Structures are given as C-alpha cells and as structure tokens.
Amino acid sequence: MNIDEQVALLMQGTEYGDEALKQAMAAELRERLIEAQQEGRPLRVYCGYDPRKADLHLGHTVTMRKLRQFQDLGHEVTFLIGNFTSLIGDPSDKDKLRPRLTPEEIEENARTYAEQAFRILDPTKTKIRYNAEWLSKLCLADMIPLAANFTLQQFLTRENFRLRWERGDPIYLHETFYAIMQGYDAYMLKADVQVGGTDQLFNIVTAARKIMTFLGAKPNIAIIMGILPGTDGVVKMSKSLGNHIPINTTAEDMYGKVMSIPDFVMPTYAKLVTRWLPDEVAAFEKALADGTLHPRDAKMKLAFEITANFYGEEAAQRAQEAFVRLFQKRDLPEEIPEFHAEAGQSVLDVLVNAQLVKSKSEGRRLIEQKGVRLDGQVLTEPNAPIPHPGVLQVGKRQFLKVVF
Incomplete structure (x- = not known):
C-alpha cells in the first residue's frame, strides 16, 4: 500500500467527536508514516488492556483488529497488559467507582488475555509488556511534576466525573492518577501511535500527548476507535447486558449471534470487526444502500467474515450451512414480532x-x-x-x- 492507502485503512472506523481533530490525527499519521519510511523503521504502536475480566467478547477485539492492521503493514505492535493500572481501574467509561481488583485477580485474568488476543494478532509479531514494570517504580518526586500538567477542572468536566459530582457521589483522588499513568505508559514505550476506544479520548489525546511532550518526547498519534454496539444494535456490547458475542464460543454460536443483529448496524460491524479494506467496506455499504445486496445476504456475508476471523473459513462455512438448515429451510415467516x-x-x-x-x-x-x-x-x-x-x-x- 502507498501512504494514502495506509492512512485510509488505519483511520477506518475511527471516531473523535470532532472532525477537525480527526483530520489533524490523520495528517499527523501521514507525516509519521513518511518519516518512518525515510528512516527505514516501523512505527511503534500499542494498546493497553486492563485485565478486569478473563473472557473477551467481540467488542473487546475492535482495537485488536486495528493493531493487526498495523502488523500487516509491517509496523511494531505492543500488547500492553495494565497489571498496575488495573489496581485503580479506568474511570473513563463508568459513572461510579470501579471496584479495585487484587493483584491475584489481575494475574489470573491477565493469564488468558494474550491467548485470546492471539486469535487476531500475529503472535510472532507481537510484543507483550506489563506496565507494572515502570509504574511500580514511580515515586512522589516523579508524580508531582507529571500531575502539575493537569488541573482538577480538566477531570471534573469529564462527563462521568461530572455526573458523579452532580449526584453528590464521591470521586476519589486515586482515580485521577489513571490518565497520568496511561500517559507515562506511552512515554516509556516510545509510542508513535496509541490505539483506544472513544472512552479513551481524554486519556490519549489530552493526557498521553501532554505527558510525552512534557518529558521531551514526540507526542503519539491517537487512533480512537468507535464503540461496537451489542446484538441489540443500540447499547455498547456488554456481557452484563446479555447483548455480547463471546469469542470463546463455537463457530455456529458466533455466526448465529451476528445474524441476530439489526440491519442498520451492519456497516458499523463491517468497519470495526472485519478484515475488509476501505474499498470493500464502501462497496458493501453502497450495495446495501442501493438495494443490490439484500439485507439477509449482506448479513450472511458479514457473519461468515467475522466467524472466519476466529474459526477459519471451513468452520464458518459449516456454521453458515447449519444456519441455513435451521432457519432458511424452515420457511420462517418474513416478519417476526x-x-x-x-x-x-x-x-x-x-x-x-x-x-x-x-x-x-x-x-x-x-x-x-x-x-x-x-x-x-x-x-x-x-x-x-x-x-x-x-x-x-x-x-x-x-x-x-x-x-x-
């Protein structure tokens, strides 16, 4: 791929909530790719994962899919396990205090993370690091100048903190450490690019870039991925809500669950959890929009692609055939309440x-x-x-x- 094609692929599925910010990140990515090419080196790319749960669902794999795209383009990927940040818990997507995990719980969860991630990532091209390696060594003398880069207002105006403030719920001081520590992760990894979800916008765009600049490093580029809706098509995929698609399941179960999603979220799934290139996604969306691809056939194509990602094409084919036998040949009514x-x-x-x-x-x-x-x-x-x-x-x- 040329540089423009790489940028188009790597920005696919990103959401920033601000078009100007998105264009700025795309421009920086293009410049960094050109610099790396001239220097004859790959980009250093990472995403951090706090192992608060041992089992992953399709929503967790959105950032992993993006990391795999970087790998396929020849860049260096680090899978960072947040065994130290997990002691706090990221408050970004919660409107209440996260329960603190014990080191033993974190170790047990982390043990299975990489194994599940390698169903997407190339294990031969993936570095695994643990952020306790450097965060556990920070002392107050280190934290004071880092914390001096931020104001309390910056934290209190964040939506989830603001909601808790307005309700009179406690906001604990240690929760503000999380963004600072995540920024320090990026600095220690000498990251060119950090991948995360929209709930990580503050942590990456504000905190990490500010910390890296303060410490004399070139700020990393934020690749902010959209959030995958669950099988209801509306709410963020979540096991607790029962709208998730687990990755440790069977090909038949995964195929069937993808077939249950509403038609209107198919383009989102195509952008976030398939191996399709931008022109393939665009063709899929166009065919859906102009009616040349029936929604049922489109969903079968999508379900096959996603299932093949995890189980291979033979298993995906068997799952599709089983689905056809169970449903399409049973003459299900066209409209089901x-x-x-x-x-x-x-x-x-x-x-x-x-x-x-x-x-x-x-x-x-x-x-x-x-x-x-x-x-x-x-x-x-x-x-x-x-x-x-x-x-x-x-x-x-x-x-x-x-x-x-």
Missing part, C-alpha cells in the same frame, strides 16, 4: 409475558416436551435466563425475535 426481554429474564417469563403461552404450567409442559427452541437449539430449563437474543420458536408455528 419482536419482544424486548430484560437481561436475566427466565425462558418461562418470556413465554408468558410475550403471550406465547396462556400460563406458566403450559409453558413448562412445552419446554418439557422439547417444544421451545432458541435459534434452533432446544431450551430445557424453564427458570434459566434466556441465554441470548435470537429467534424463539414455540411449537411449529409461533416465532418471536427476542432482543435485549
């Missing part, structure tokens, strides 16, 4: 509240007779939570699209 279930709501409650059965006893009897299926899989536990969004079939003729 939707039911908005609450996360954790039981199978039996959904049947009753959606008026698919007249009573709980009737619902239990149907489940015992294996007459209730979700995406073709028989549901056997009436009081178990509805496992995921999808098409609920009761008997032979009743269908309901369950969304969260």
